[in-house]
Amino acid sequence: MRKIFVLLASLGLVITGALFPVSAQASTACDNAWHNATSGYFYAYDYINCGGYLGKSNGNDANWGNSSGGFQGTDNNRAHSLLHKGTSGMAVMVFNGFNHSGNWSCVKKSEYYVSNLNDDSLAGGAGSSGASNTISSHKWVSTSSCGTSFLH
Template identity: 70%
Template sequence: MRKISVLLATLGLVLAGALFPMSAQASTACDTAWHNATSGNFYAFDFMNCSGKLGSTTGNDSSWSDSSGGFQGSDGNKAHSLLHKGTSGMAVKVYSGVSYQGNWSCIKKSEFYVSQLYGDYLTGGSGSYQAWNSISSHKWVREADCGTHFLH
């Protein structure tokens, strides 16, 4: 009986891994970044797996390429991964254009991070726009304001 229980448990783990594949390296790197992040902040990173911090902030930023806010200078259109450690329960809506214009999508507080934006899309607005290297502004919003437009 014990052998059958062990066999079934092992089979269950194998099936879970097949149904929900995850890069251990990516999740470990972003998990570490999330645990080390300052509570209340939203972060964007220049590289996948939450490395190469571009900036972070507790507030909104209407232009990631200007000289004010948590994202500045050449930060616009460079994000490859995102991290949400907000404490308000709100989502963060990211936009392809400055001044909260263009296509957009959100990251929920419960999602914690997006380890790789490649292959993800900003689906709010007109059509669909790749998220990789395309974020120019962000703001904190109620999750309901995102509809069904969430990054993965």
């Protein structure tokens, strides 16, 4: 009888972890950011959990380090979290190189946000690389263009 109780308790913890995979703090902070975000835009943040706003863009930005577009100057290679509040249904493909080059991954509209890029990596270029502090450009693409490379 005791083994059944332990088994049921363990199963309950596994189910709870599957239903609520992010911490309450991350969920609350990014949920709040998502609800306050302007529809039609892609956002990047300097800190995990959607803190430290870097910029937003409703179009493509081939160089986060220049002085034009939604991301500028010191925004290059600083993102630790991302938020997708697009309205077109398209995904946002992020790259570690300028001009939409290098390793990449995507954020689907249905994902809403990526609260901690430290947990993710970019692929599709030469090998793979960590996603945190590496994003230099982005573009809006059809979800099918992303294959299976999605940030979570």
